[in-house]
Amino acid sequence: MSRLHALVFALCASFAAASASAQTAATYPNKPLRLVHGFPAGGPADFFSRIIAQKLGEIVRQQVIVDSRPGAGSIIATEHVARAPADGYTAYLASSAILALYANLYTKLPYDLNRDFAPVTLAVAVPELLVVHPSLPTKTAKEFVALAKANPKQLIYGSTGNGNMPHLAMESFRIAAGISILHVPYKGAAPAVADLLGGHVHATILDIPVLLPHAKAGKLRALALATARRSPSLPDVPTMTEAGFPTVSADNWYGIIVAAATPKDVLAKLHAALVSALQAPETKQKMEAQGANALSSSPRELAEYMRKETAKWGKIIKTAGIKLDGQ
Helix, strand or coil: CCHHHHHHHHHHHHHHHHHHHHHHHHHCCCCCEEEEECCCCCCHHHHHHHHHHHHHHHHHCCCEEEEECCCHHHHHHHHHHHHCCCCCCEEEEEEHHHHHHHHHHECCCCCCHHHHEEEEEEEEEEEEEEEECCCCCCCCHHHHHHHHHHCCCCCEEEECCCCCHHHHHHHHHHHHHCCCCEEEECCCHHHHHHHHHCCCCCEEEEEHHHHHHHHHCCCCEEEEECCCCCECCECCCCECCCCCCCCCCCEEEEEEEEECCCCHHHHHHHHHHHHHHHHCHHHHHHHHHCCCEECCCCHHHHHHHHHHHHHHHHHHHHHHCCCECCC
16 A cells, blocks of 8 residues: 555544544434442442432433442442443442542552543532540540540540541541551441441441431530531531541542543533533532532543542652552
């Protein structure tokens, strides 16, 4: 084949691919979408996913199915999405652990975040709340610290799993307070809260939505919020700064990503629909009622936020000496 023929062939192939992509975007979406998350049903990620899916479905006029794939700290869900068809029909509500923390915790992962995924938008920010079982004789964060210091390695806290934001938020608090407490990782918020309610562990720091009803009912005692401002949902609960621990600041957050090879015009349509869903007054109202904040961003802004959070938590992870085995 001559160079001229090769050039013509390449141009034709490129044109055909571009034409097919444009045609795909023009009809997208024409079948149900899936919104994947990596936690058990009933937890915060599931709650947020269902709110987003409902509004997104109204906007695109297609069913949006929430697909819960828990296990291995959301790594199973992440690997699943990385291998899904890059057609815009599978989106992933990924936690901060996936988007920022695991890069500092694992030496090897079955996916490459930069190679295998394309950022779409920030989605949710959730304050982390420190709570204890009401049987504990502590009503403030400082009283909890005093009890822990008087009984080293006797108090037990639960988390949503090794390396997730609630785990690192409590480690940040542990380091700031200079206490020695034991950690029990669970596979998501629902089982962690169940064991705390049952008195099998003494404390936790988790996303506020999953703790809010229990705190309001008096089944758990809220001590402090690991965020800059008090929550309207729990106006009497101080921030960590007010409680005497100004270095403890942790919002769990979620972003939406898709497979990296998703056509740009399809990605643009999905981004526009998701931003509309996240900015809708009813979405914001439902999130705020549970103490969370609906967010949106450009893909570039999400990528930049991921880089900043990776650097911030990398320092805390190093200080805490946390390292997880690659899977």
